[in-house]
Amino acid sequence: MHFLDDNFLLQNGIAEALFHDFAKPLPIIDYHNHLPPDQVADNRSFDNLTQAWLYGDHYKWRAMRANGISEHFITGTASDKEKFFKWAETVPYTVRNPLYHWTHLELQRYFGIKELLGPSTAERIYEQASDQLAMPSHRVQGLLAGMGVEVICTTDDPIDSLAHHRRFAEEDRPLRMYPAFRPDKAMHLDDPPLFNAYVDRLGEVTNRSIQTFKEYLEALKSRHDFFADHGCCISDHGLPHLFAADYTEKELQNIFARTRRGENPSEIDITKFKSAMLVYFAEWDYEKGWVQQYHVGAFRNTNARKFRELGPDTGWDSIGDYRQGEALVKFLNRLDNGNKLAKTIIYNLNASDNDLFAAMTGNFNDGAIAGKIQFGSAWWFHDQLDGMTKQMNSLSNIGLISRFIGMLTDSRSFLSFPRHEYFRRLLCRLFAEDMQQGLIPNDIPWIGSIVQDICYGNAKRYFPFK
Incomplete structure (x- = not known):
């Protein structure tokens, strides 16, 4: 298996x-x-994966804090891309936490991405998912449908x-x-x-x-x-x-x-x-x-x-x-x-x-x-x-x-x-x-x-x- x-x-x-x-x-x-x-x-469209995935998600925020990530990259003023990279840095260390399963299920189901998220794949996954989020099919109502x-x-x-x-x-x-x-x-x-x-x-x-x-x-x-x-x-x-x-x-x-x-x-x-x-x-x-x-x-x-x-x-x-x-x-x-x-x-x-x-x-x-x-x-x-x-x-x-x-x-x-x-x-x-x-x-x-x-x-x- x-x-x-x-x-x-x-x-x-x-x-x-x-x-x-x-x-x-x-x-x-x-x-x-x-x-x-x-x-x-409004059938909102997200500008990038961070907006759709990390904004307001205190499950991920807690994991990032536990992994030693500064609040600057969680709820602070860092750019969306910087915040995503810090999340990608954290994901391998969420193994055995439900976030590890949820993260990769969500990447597969919404974006067809089967790669594991980590520092080496962060750039590619961020761009792939963000490109799809710009499509009409990935506006809010499309994600739900x-x-x-x-x-x-x-x-x-x-x-x-x-x-x-x-x-x-x-x-x-x-x-x-x-x-x-x-x-x-x-x-x-x-x-x-x-x-x-x-x-x-x-x-x-x-x-x-x-x-x-x-x-x-x-x-x-x-x-x-x-x-x-x-x-x-x-x-x-x-x-x-x-x-x-x-x-x-x-x-x-x-x-x-x-x-x-x-x-x-x-x-x-x-x-x-x-x-x-x-x-x-x-x-x-x-x-x-x-x-x-x-x-x-x-x-x-x-x-x-x-x-x-x-x-x-x-x-x-x-x-x-x-x-x-x-x-x-x-x-x-x-x-x-x-x-x-x-x-x-x-x-x-x-x-x-x-x-x-x-x-x-x-x-x-x-x-x-x-x-x-x-x-x-x-x-x-x-x-x-x-x-x-x-x-x-x-x-x-x-x-x-x-x-x-x-x-x-x-x-x-x-x-x-x-x-x-x-x-x-x-x-x-x-x-x-x-x-x-x-x-x-x-x-x-x-x-x-x-x-x-x-x-x-x-x-x-x-x-x-x-």
Whole structure:
């Protein structure tokens, strides 16, 4: 077996049949990513490979820093070509990191380049790929079409105008792009000046004065309705853990009023406010038949010095070790008790909690919808061979992997979609190993249909896209 050949990761003929005959031909539903919608609507053309590949990619930035590359060549003022050469210098040292696989898969799938990237090939690969990126076929929409992408769901703040989504929706194209409602800033009471600036901006967008908690909820609800009117059917939350403290309406009114006056809320006030907001958002999601997503477990912006210099989402986050179970139970149970628990996907960032999350989702599957509560795909630091294997094994052992809605990119890069292929190859490898060992029937048509469901069919049925 050769590196990245047609049967990469496929260790036997069963895996090859499952992948090539069942998984490979399917379209892609990428239901969570951070792609910029303006670039999709504008059908952006990239000037060179660095712009398409390195801008905003904190996975690569972290590897370059670990390899001793100066920030000047990462987020600094070096030229695009200089930055690419430093990435090429780093790539050979990413061996056994998923970046090594992703890098070469992306070069093959988008540009037909099978050479290994390194200092000796950097110039040639940079020129070849950059030349192709100048072609109409390699504008943003062409890159997505070439990977068979059917749906993308971006990540959008409630105050976003959705102008780019609206403009794109007017075009008659096979690709569909939907917004996702991401109200993290609307809960961020931790920083009163930032929170109050956000409330003021929300007031401007909704054309109202927001002085009370009731007015705040009404403004946010109007944005939730606005998103629904523009095709949104998914919400998303990035949290260290779920918040599920008890609260009263009077407490929330007082907490909001004091914060609007510029007072610093206490830790318990912050927890109560976030707990309440999560419930409000979840109830609105249920009323509209949306799918809600919770990404939990990250330590964010851990390097204070670099956060001050470069800001968020620049590569200073890591796996957290929060206690997850108690609040997760209380939050889901509160919604379920009121019969207001929407379809829910929960993503875990600490692999030591995989079994907990796999078991937790089963507590609230009530038989109304197959796979209603999902243990989401291996996320962020676990978006790699070992991490995906562990997540799928926990789900298989404790839940129903056959009802799993599969992979997403969670990416800011238009060149990241071979991650779906990577996942599909690994999925076929797992099933083929069990078939070869006699752990499941050697029935390729039946297992192939399950593979197809996990790769595409389950997500197609799960999300209420229109």
